[in-house]
Amino acid sequence: MGSVIVRGETTIVDQMIYHDDQPITWEDADARAGRRLDRRRAWAFVEGTLCTSISWTQACSGCGYGFEDRGSGCSECGHHGVTREAMWVPEPMTSKDLP
Numbered sequence: 815m816g817s818v819i820v821r822g823e824t825t826i827v828d829q830m831i832y833h834d835d836q837p838i839t840w841e842d843a844d845a846r847a848g849r850r851l852d853r854r855r856a857w858a859f860v861e862g863t864l865c866t867s868i869s870w871t872q873a874c875s876g877c878g879y880g881f882e883d884r885g886s887g888c889s890e891c892g893h894h895g896v897t898r899e900a901m902w903v904p905e906p907m908t909s910k911d912l913p
């Protein structure tokens with residue numbers, strides 16, 4: 815199940831970053847994007863730019879280097895040796911998205 819938000823003001827309090835994310839309806843999102851968005855994906859409008867979410871796993875910074883340490887782990891990564899990361903990236907318009 816996808817979702818769509820608009821990223822509002824970003825504030826930093828005590829070195830913690832807070833994003834003022836506002837969920838919007840698919841109809842509103844389609845109008846903003848100028849096309850019909852894939853309901854199965856996660857979307858965000860960051861500073862007016864349509865972005866989609868990508869996620870990946872990487873070696874945990876809390877328990878040493880690389881995947882050699884996999885299996886040992888620490889509390890930061892739940893003892894898996896890897897952490898799950900995600901970020902918003904701008905979604906380029908591609909020809910397959912055009913009507």
Ligand SMILES: [Zn+2]
Binds near residue numbers: 876888895
């Ligand atoms: Zn770890």
